[in-house]
Amino acid sequence: MNKTFNTEALDNQFWIDGYTQSLQHLSVGTVDAYVRVIRQFMGWLEQMPGGSEGFHPEQLTKTAVSTYIKQLENDHLSLSHLVRVKSAISAFSKWLMEEHRLLQINPTRGIDIPEQALLAPRILSPDQRYILKNLVERDGTKRSAALFALGYWAGCRVSDSSFLLLHNTHLGPKIGSLYVGHKGNKMRNIPIMNEVRKPLYEYIESERSLSKFSSSKYVFLSKRGEQLSDKGIHHWLRTLKSNARKDEWLLIEDITYHDLRHDFAHRAREAGWPLEYVSVYLGHITKRGLPAIETTVRYTQPSQEGIREKLKDMRG
Template sequence: MIRDNPVSSIKKPPSARRTSKWLTRIKQNALLREVKGQNKKRDYATMMLMLRAGLRVHELCELLKPNITMSARVGSVYIRGKGDKDRVVPLNSEVRSALQSYFEEREDESPYIFVSQRSKKLSVRGVQHLVENYRNRTRIEHLTCHTLRHTFGHDLISAGNDLQQVAMLMGHYKEDGTPNIQKTMIYTTPGIEDLTMAVESISWT
């Protein structure tokens, strides 16, 4: 019945900045224990490449055997990312161990790193289904493929790594090929675990 809104001039309080979702160390451990418990080496290697190397789902599915190089002490994965922007991500000992165990049980001739029972190449939907299965098993509500990648970025920042390094490892580049630090800044947004640690850091007891 009223033509004008009498409260239209009142400004709404600013909404909280959207935070990126990642897994805390406790949830990471719970997830990896569950995957290991299933004794599926392909699943474990898949999780590790997203969680410890930050691969996107389609990057994971497109990986070919020559894309990964490993020795006893070092390793790396070559990735053709978004917009054909290539990057090389070093593989830590955890990832190398997971991949080596998986390779040792492989008996097929597929050129792809990850295969399924029915195909020589694991599909994007196949990886998503795999992660959804472990989400149900662990009851980690926000567990997705993207969450695993975000966890990699957040953990790199939390460990004190330089933003340029993180941008390069995540495959965040500008059109001119330089690291896109602005895009990487999302991983600097603290989660509740980070805020808790910050408060605890000034405790006298």
């Protein structure tokens, strides 16, 4: 250990300031991200046993790092964020080793970030759902509310929303249905709940006074043409997420419109829908017109967390 100063007398800002200086060869954005990671990591350490008196280098162990990353994984943070956390802590550890000789080995060595399965369904966490709903409400536009509702509350594909036609949108005072299914020309009629009917009705009513809307057959318009494209919907969601605060952004940065559809399928199954119902509603239909259960199963795979909870119920 370095005997030139007493680590017990140093506060967190000392370590943050020194670490920040060691990162000056990196871009400003990377420095900001890495420093933010270390601040959050130190805050987490302070909540752990033995951490009430602030950060001490001896707390930086492989056990601490792996436990922290596992917690972030359980909180549904993205793979890219987990990789960033490991890189930031690795650089911090390297600085402690080379500058102050306070660590013998880098505690991130041997810690692997689990890759997310490409075909695994995206199940949003309660926090992610809360943030997205809040962002839509803070955005305050009827267009955002309608687009979000179609993905989140009706499980629509991007193409279902972008190619939705006015004459295929049937909205009453209390009930409603949509005729959707542009992809693969597999049209389907789906009843919709009030969480979809109301924002969609309000959006259409607000747009009907526009001359451009009256001449278009599509529900969602583009500034450049009569129809909002798939690319336009992806751009809308990126713009919506860009309004998130830093702590919110970490949880939603990689969520896509299709993830809303995955999450709808998961919530439908949790609500007791049979797989056949979910298949028909999402448009997973074979050429013979039967429910494509195998496709729907991919959308509704049980999560690892859910399996772990079921293991607790096992009896010998």
